[in-house]
Amino acid sequence: MAYGKSQRLRPKRRRLGKTDYHRRMRLLRSGAPRAVVRVSNTQVTCQLISYNPEGDSVVESVNGKSLVDSYSWPSDSSKKSVPACYLAGYALGKKAITSGNSSAVLDIGLAASSSGSRVFAALKGMIDAGLEVPHGESVLPNEERVKGEHIDDSQASAVEASIQAIEEAHK
Secondary structure: OOOOHHHOOOOHHHHOOOOOHHHHHHHHHOOOOEEEEEEOOOEEEEEEEEOOOOOOEEEEEEEHHHHHHHOOOOOOOOEOOHHHHHHHHHHHHHHHHHOOOOEOEEEOOOOOOOOOOHHHHHHHHHHHHOOEOOOOHHHOOOHHHHHOOOOOHHHHHHHHHHHHHHHHHOO
16 A cells, blocks of 8 residues: 555645645635625526534525526626626625625635636625625625626616616515
């Protein structure tokens, strides 16, 4: 049997490239819930997750489908665009504050951390909703992209309508 460092089998999620365990441990040591943002091929998913030794538990969750179902986002619009990510983050922030969580740390997983990206649009939504998340101002996208003005003028009106629906749902 080989016992050397090169012969040791790495954890499965590390081998598959799904989890960076060093980054995860740094996030868990903070003690605050994690605001997890994942962008798939079809939609965005924002979740507030708290750590339990038996397994993490999802406190609140918003995804692209719930934007269409609950917050009047047009069904023919993209569920993973910058405005959709902003709205998902905004809705998650409002739900988190309503349930008694006032702060979180951002967990972007293995996504690239380029400034102005969809992940940081969701972060901007959480911040605008009132959730306290440590961040730097330079990574947040500008207002024109968040409101969807770079896509279409009708997109900007859809964003405003969805923000009103989120506000009414979480009073």
